[in-house]
Structures are given as C-alpha cells and as structure tokens.
Amino acid sequence: MNRLLCLVTVVVAVASSACSRTTITVLTSPPPARRADLDVERESLVISRGVAVALECTEYDGNGYYGPCRDFVANGFDGSIVDVFEAHLDVIGGTNVVSADGEEAVVAPVRRAGVILGATTAGTTTVTFASGSGTIDLDVEVVDAADDAAGDGDGEPAAP
Numbered sequence: 195m196n197r198l199l200c201l202v203t204v205v206v207a208v209a210s211s212a213c214s215r216t217t218i219t220v221l222t223s224p225p226p227a228r229r230a231d232l233d234v235e236r237e238s239l240v241i242s243r244g245v246a247v248a249l250e251c252t253e254y255d256g257n258g259y260y261g262p263c264r265d266f267v268a269n270g271f272d273g274s275i276v277d278v279f280e281a282h283l284d285v286i287g288g289t290n291v292v293s294a295d296g297e298e299a300v301v302a303p304v305r306r307a308g309v310i311l312g313a314t315t316a317g318t319t320t321v322t323f324a325s326g327s328g329t330i331d332l333d334v335e336v337v338d339a340a341d342d343a344a345g346d347g348d349g350e351p352a353a354p
Contacts, residue, residue: 216263216328221248221283221308229337239311239332246312250283253327263325266307272319275336276311283308 226231228242241247253262257343268278283306311321313336323330 201209201339202267214273216251216253216323216325216330218262218323218330218332219252221250222246225301228339233337236333238335240335240337241311241313243313243316243338244337246310248281248283248308248310249323250306251323251325253325255327262305263307263323263327265324267324268309269324270320270322270331271334272317275317275319276313276334279310279312279322281308281310338339 199245217234218232220230220232222230224242224245224247228245229240230242230245230247231240233239251297252261254260271278307325311334313334316336316338318333318335321332321334324334
C-alpha cells in the first residue's frame, strides 16, 4: 500500500508541474543588419551588442489562470553584459474572462509583465525570469556587430 501511495504522489507532482507554464516572448525586432534571435526550445537568445528588445512574460498556473506573469522578476544576470529594466507594456481594450459559472465578462486591461533587455558588451550570461508559475533561465549571447554580420551587413553569421 505504501508503494502505491508513493507512486501516486510522484505522478501527481509531475502532472501538476507539467500543467503550469511560464513563457517569454520577444515583442520587438532588431534594426536592420542586427540580431535578436530567440530559440524557444533551447531557451537562448543571440543578440547584437547595442540592441535592446522588449520581452513579455505570460504564465498558466494549472488552476485556470492564464495571463501576465505575477510576481515577475528578472535576476541572476551579469550586469556588465546586459541591462534589464522593468517595462510598462500597454494594453489596448479589455480582457475577456470566463467565470466559474460559464458567464463571460469584459474587464479592464491587465498590466502586462515585461522587461527591456539591452545588450551592452559581447559575452554570455544567463537571465533568470521568475514568476508565480515557475522560472526560465534564458541563456543570452551578446555578439559584436563584426561577428554578427561577418562584415557583410546582412545580420547573419559568417558562412563556414
């Protein structure tokens, strides 16, 4: 009986953690001949030195909440490579919400959670984004313009 109880406890813990999700989205594009490439599978960002991008955080907590990250913070990064600032991401219009009894209502806009990440010096660092539903460790590589565009101005890495 104790083994069965332990197995059920492990399965419930894995299932409940699989239900919650935190995502980071890049909202802005880099200037021509510069990079801001987000790889969502590897949780990495390659960005040209001197470029700043807006990042938005959304979460799903597994209990019916889906929206802007709550208790959102960015930390753990090397401040000599990137700067990270809180950002106000404006919302136009209302947010549709469905209540427990199935009735739909329109409510006031919700403040979106986001930051501005500015690449200041070539190098690598990890930015930890934490919210009420978990954390994401985003590996950031800042590349110089010469490395970025291989001197040809197309914003792509040099061909081998």
